[in-house]
Amino acid sequence: MFYRQLQKWMDSRFWILSHSFLFLLLASLSFSLLLPACNRYTVSPSPLPPTDEITPRRQPIELSLVSYAVTRAAYAEIIPMFKEKWHREHHQDVRIRQSYAGSSTQTRAVINGFPADVVHLALALDTNKIQEAGLIQPGWEQEVPNQGIVAHSVGAIVTRAGNPKHIRTWSDLAKPGVSVITADPKTSGIARWNFLALWGAITQTGGTETEALNFVTQVYRNVAVLAKDARESTDLFLRQNQGDVLINYENEMILSAQNGLAKNTLVIIPDVNISIDNPIAIVDKYVDRRETREVAEAFVKFLFTPEAQRAFTKVGFRPLDPIASQKFPPIKKLFNAEDLGGWNNIQDKFFKDNGIFDQIQLEIKNTGSR
Incomplete structure (x- = not known):
């Protein structure tokens, strides 16, 4: 009796072990078959975006331009070109506040506290008055190309x-x-x-x-x-x-x-x-106070580029390029x-x-x- 029960217990254990072994064998084979398929669908890391797409956008900056009245038409074309160029190169919007009036009026306004970063006046005499008020450093003519003369008239x-x-x-x-x-x-x-x-x-x-x-x-x-x-x-x-x-x-x-x-x-x-020469200058005291010197210097430099010179020429100013000036009536004696x-x-x-x-x-x- 005892041996019969022992035999029955051993048969049941053998069945459990044999079936467990079979289950593990099948599971192992299934995993082996699935592994290559999984490898086919491995997700690769996304490539990094180009450098210019991750360059942080700088806060907008404001530039103040004060000029005598007859330059308005030229700047209407020049300013959008400069803003686009600055944004492309510096990832920053520049807003240019503009003021146009008689040269003497503008000079008094700047001396009395109007925060002009750049002045374009009818007379070097007016620019010198702003210098004498301590707003422009002596030698301003040497700080910009062509002593600050961006175009001529007669x-x-x-x-x-x-x-x-x-x-x-x-x-x-x-x-x-x-x-x-x-x-x-x-x-x-x-x-x-x-x-x-x-x-x-x-x-x-x-x-x-x-x-x-x-x-x-x-x-x-x-x-x-x-x-x-x-x-x-x-x-x-x-x-x-x-x-x-x-x-x-x-x-x-x-x-x-x-x-x-x-x-x-x-x-x-x-x-x-x-030769009617109307100089441009950077107002040192204001650009340093407003932290606009970099954009002010870039703006003044841009006025001497071919595209800005064409804009001045289009509205009647004689450009700096002698060849481009040949379209204007010749002057025999120019002083x-x-x-x-x-x-x-x-x-x-x-x-x-x-x-x-x-x-x-x-x-x-x-x-x-x-």
């Missing part, structure tokens, strides 16, 4: 259609019966260039200063009203039809023609002329402010209180010629 004489007064050059503006429109050199930067163009037309062609004084006095006898600035003088001539002749920048008249405002006029570019003594001497000699311009006005008043 003086232009504008007559009515058909040129009824037979004006050909500066000397004709002194003829009796010719009504001249120009701005006041005491308040307008362009008017100072106009004055110097008249003065240099004599002294830079062999004439004496006495002859220059007599000639310029006669021209201003023919000026019925001195406009406060260049834009007002242009409006008096083109919109209100006052005067026989307007003296202005060449680029201003080209832009006026593009805008359809110079119809029924004739523009004359005298072949003895002054500049330095030929007349430099801006500090020019200011003291001609435009300070009781200077030559005031003496001319007093002479005209005393003789009752206006």
Whole structure:
């Protein structure tokens, strides 16, 4: 009895062991068969994105540009090009706050605290005033290419259609019966260039200063009203039809023609002329305070690139490239402010209180010629 029960127990244990062995064998074979299939679907790590896709985006930066009025059209094209270039190279948006007005007005605003990073003014004299206020470091002309001159213009004489007064050059503006429109050199930067163009037309062609004084006095006898600035003088001539002749920048008249405002006029570019050079500069105190020096320097440098020079040329400025300048009327005798003594001497000699311009006005008043 006992052996019979023992045999039965051993048979049951054998069955369990044999079936367990069979289960393990089948499981092992199944795993071996599945392993190659799993290897076929191994997930590879994703490649890293290109470096420029993971470059951190910098916070936007603001640049403040203060300029004299007639540059607005050029900057309307230049600024978007610079912003795109800066974003592409630095992964940062740059916002450019712009202000356009008369050069003297802009100069006073910057000196009085307007935070301009870059100034583009009508006269180096105005830039020097900002330097004297301690906002621009001495030697600013050496910190930028071409002493800060990004483009040129020259003086232009504008007559009515058909040129009824037979004006050909500066000397004709002194003829009796010719009504001249120009701005006041005491308040307008362009008017100072106009004055110097008249003065240099004599002294830079062999004439004496006495002859220059007599000639310029006669021209201003023919000026019925001195406009406060260049834009007002242009409006008096083109919109209100006052005067026989307007003296202005060449680029201003080209832009006026593009805008359809110079119809029924004739523009004359005298072949003895002054190079109207309007400098650009970085305002050191403000860029350091606002931490904008890097973008300000890049912006100024961009103005000398071919694409920016084309934008200046498109609205009437003469570019720095002599070959590109050949599309403009030639100038036989071109002089500049330095030929007349430099801006500090020019200011003291001609435009300070009781200077030559005031003496001319007093002479005209005393003789009752206006």
